[in-house]
Structure formats: structure tokens, C-alpha cells
Amino acid sequence: MLFRSIRLENFRNYKEQEIEFHDKLNLFLGENAQGKSNLLEALFIMGLGKSFRTNRDSEMIAFGENFARASCLVEKDERKLGIDIYYQKEGKIIKVDGIKLNRSIELLENVYIVIFSPEDKKTVQEGPNHRRRFMDRELCQLKPVYYSDLGNYKRVLKQRNALLRNENRDKDLYRVFDETLADYALRIVSERESFTERLREISGDIHRKISDGKEELNIEYETEFFEKKQYKEQLAKNFESDMRRGFTGSGPHKDDLRIEVNGKDIRTYGSQGQQRTAALSMKLAELELIKKETGHNAILLLDDVLSELDFGRQRYLIESMRDVQVFITATDIDPNLRKMLPSGYEFRIEEGHAQRM
Ligand SMILES: Nc1ncnc2c1ncn2[C@@H]1O[C@H](COP(=O)(O)OP(=O)(O)O)[C@@H](O)[C@H]1O
Numbered sequence: 173m174l175f176r177s178i179r180l181e182n183f184r185n186y187k188e189q190e191i192e193f194h195d196k197l198n199l200f201l202g203e204n205a206q207g208k209s210n211l212l213e214a215l216f217i218m219g220l221g222k223s224f225r226t227n228r229d230s231e232m233i234a235f236g237e238n239f240a241r242a243s244c245l246v247e248k249d250e251r252k253l254g255i256d257i258y259y260q261k262e263g264k265i266i267k268v269d270g271i272k273l274n275r276s277i278e279l280l281e282n283v284y285i286v287i288f289s290p291e292d293k294k295t296v297q298e299g300p301n302h303r304r305r306f307m308d309r310e311l312c313q314l315k316p317v318y319y320s321d322l323g324n325y326k327r328v329l330k331q332r333n334a335l336l337r338n339e340n341r342d343k344d345l346y347r348v349f350d351e352t353l354a355d356y357a358l359r360i361v362s363e364r365e366s367f368t369e370r371l372r373e374i375s376g377d378i379h380r381k382i383s384d385g386k387e388e389l390n391i392e393y394e395t396e397f398f399e400k401k402q403y404k405e406q407l408a409k410n411f412e413s414d415m416r417r418g419f420t421g422s423g424p425h426k427d428d429l430r431i432e433v434n435g436k437d438i439r440t441y442g443s444q445g446q447q448r449t450a451a452l453s454m455k456l457a458e459l460e461l462i463k464k465e466t467g468h469n470a471i472l473l474l475d476d477v478l479s480e481l482d483f484g485r486q487r488y489l490i491e492s493m494r495d496v497q498v499f500i501t502a503t504d505i506d507p508n509l510r511k512m513l514p515s516g517y518e519f520r521i522e523e524g525h526a527q528r529m
């Protein structure tokens with residue numbers, strides 16, 4: 173699977189831009205704040221329908237304009253696919269081959285993307301919300317039905333929280349909500365659990381290789397509930413405290429991943445280097461999982477990460493991208509590193525304009 177080309181109009185700092193891509197490698201070089209990440213963001217959106225940096229679609233519209241458009245041509249199974257996203261202040265319209273999607277979930281079935289950016293360190297370094305986002309993003313790509321289960325769970329949770337805040341004490345009403353909430357919750361839990369198992373195995377192998385056999389990476393899914401009945405009982409038990417706080421205190425929205433290196437929690441005990449390696453192992457595991465489970469090569473986006481890795485890890489990363497189309501951004505690139513990269517196109521990005529060199 174690969175991107176043939178992209179066209180941007182009023183997208184972030186791009187006024188008007190059309191780019192044809194190379195099948196293997198596309199390298200974007202430029203100073204800070206010129207539009208490198210903006211371009212990868214546009215590609216990411218073509219696959220997942222939303223940004224990896226923000227939930228606010230309106231940010232994509234260039235300052236002072238009232239619409240933005242991003243369109244691209246994707247090649248998949250020898251078929252060409254046109255994806256077009258049109259943003260207005262009121263919302264966005266997504267079209268695939270000219271046909272408007274009713275639900276953005278349909279977009280997820282078209283393009284597989286793995287992005288590795290400095291943000292990914294947060295998955296291993298910061299709070300549980302980053303690890304939930306990691307799981308959710310991957311699962312949405314691997315299993316689009318997960319996307320609707322998660323959306324439904326969040327919707328019912330929001331409604332339940334609204335009841336709590338309004339100090340509604342109608343027990344029968346909660347019984348209905350808790351039943352539905354627990355249904356969605358357990359679907360999410362079981363998908364996350366099985367995803368973690370698959371991820372653990374692959375990322376463990378990768379991590380062992382990157383660390384020359386010195387480090388064992390282990391990933392465990394942490395949840396309070398594995399059964400519907402148990403979750404419903406907990407909801408009932410916590411009713412008074414939930415009411416006091418005005419929100420539902422337990423459920424998959426509290427879950428976490430425990431990431432360990434050599435048996436120790438990496439968040440507390442891992443060095444920066446170990447944390448970076450773990451983040452890299454998890455990303456490369458995503459590539460493999462997508463290949464294994466969908467049969468497609470995902471497209472790899474590397475936003476400003478090469479310079480953060482040491483030579484050995486850079487080499488490992490470059491070897492792993494042999495069969496995939498890659499988009500790399502950097503302020504500059506070390507000549508030794510450049511020699512290892514496959515051949516491809518190189519672009520210079522300046523003030524929202526990309527110029528092929
Ligand atoms: N909606 C927008 N309209 C116009 N410019 C924007 C918009 N959003 C971000 N920018 C500009 O994009 C630039 C940052 O681009 P980015 O791609 O993140 O830079 P980098 O090249 O460092 O990755 C900043 O100058 C910022 O002001």
C-alpha cells in the first residue's frame with residue numbers, strides 16, 4: 173500500500189501544494205516550524221480521519237481562511253483510491269472515490285498507517301491516557317468494529333455522567349445504562365486484552381534484537397474487570413461516590429498498560445534510552461501486526477525521530493522499513509545515516525511549501 177500523491181489547499185500553513193511521492197522513501201528536510209509535521213499530519217488524516225496532534229478539526233484550516241482541503245491518491249492491491257477531506261468551520265466531509273462517507277469509520281478500512289513521533293515517548297513516560305490512546309488507535313485500524321464499540325462506550329458513559337451530575341437517583345434508569353455500558357466495556361476489554369497479548373510477543377522479539385539480547389520487554393494489560401457481572405456490581409457499589417464526584421469512577425476509561433523491562437516498570441525505573449527503545453519496539457511491532465493481520469504493508473511516518481536514536485537503533489529502524497513506503501522528516505540528516513537509506517525523493521520544506529530537490 174502506498175501514497176501516490178497528495179494535494180493540499182489552505183491546510184495549516186500550506187496555501188496550495190501538490191506532491192508526487194516516491195514508492196519507497198520520501199525525505200522532507202527543513203528548519204523548525206516550516207510545515208514538516210503538518211505534511212505528515214495530512215497523510216495521517218488520510219488514513220485515520222483525524223489528526224495525531226489534536227482533536228480539533230478546525231485547526232487544519234489555515235489562519236484567516238474558511239475551508240481546508242486535503243486529497244490524496246492511494247494505491248492498494250493494484251487499485252487506485254482517491255481520498256478527499258474537506259474541512260469547514262462546521263465540520264468535515266470525507267469522500268472516497270467521490271462517494272461521501274456516512275461514518276468516518278469507513279475510512280479506517282482503506283489505509284494503514286504507523287506514525288512514530290517524539291510524542292510516542294509519552295506512551296512509555298507519561299500517564300495512562302497515553303497508553304489507552306495507543307491501544308485505541310491501533311485497535312481502530314486493526315478492527316474497525318472496535319471504533320464503534322469505543323464510540324458507543326464513550327457516549328453511554330457521557331450520558332451516565334450527565335445523570336450523575338444532575339443528581340438523578342432513579343435506580344431503574346441506571347440499571348438500563350449500566351447494562352449497556354457493561355456490554356460495550358467488556359467488548360473493549362476483551363479486544364484490548366487480546367491485542368496486548370499479540371503485541372507483547374512481537375514487541376518482545378523486536379526489543380530483544382534491538383538490545384542485543386540484553387533486555388526483555390514485557391507488556392501487560394491492566395484492567396479491573398474481565399466480566400460483565402463484576403463490572404455491573406462495581407458500578408452499583410460505587411454509586412454513591414460516583415454521585416458525589418459527578419462521574420463514573422471505574423471502567424475501561426481507567427485502564428492502563430504496564431510496560432516492563434527486565435521485570436521492572438519502565439516508567440519509574442527505565443532510563444531515557446530504555447524508554448526510547450521500548451517506544452520504538454512497540455511501533456515496529458505495530459507494523460508487523462498490521463502486516464500479519466491485514467496482509468497489507470502499513471505506510472510508515474517518521475516525524476523528527478531519527479536524530480533521537482543512536483546509530484544502532486537507527487540502523488535497525490531502517491532495516492525494518494525495507495518493504496514499506498516511508499515518509500521521514502528531519503531538520504538535517506547525518507551523511508552516514510543517509511548512506512543507509514534506500515533511494516527515493518528528497519524535498520525541502522520552507523514556509524508551507526515543499527520543493528523537490
Ligand atoms: N491552521 C494553521 N494555519 C496556518 N499556519 C499554521 C496553522 N497551524 C499551524 N500553523 C503553522 O505551522 C507551523 C508549524 O508547522 P510544523 O509542520 O509543525 O513545523 P515543523 O516543520 O517544525 O514540523 C507554524 O509556523 C504554525 O504557525
Ligand SMILES: [Mg+2]
Nearest residue numbers: 208209210476
Ligand atoms: Mg515537526
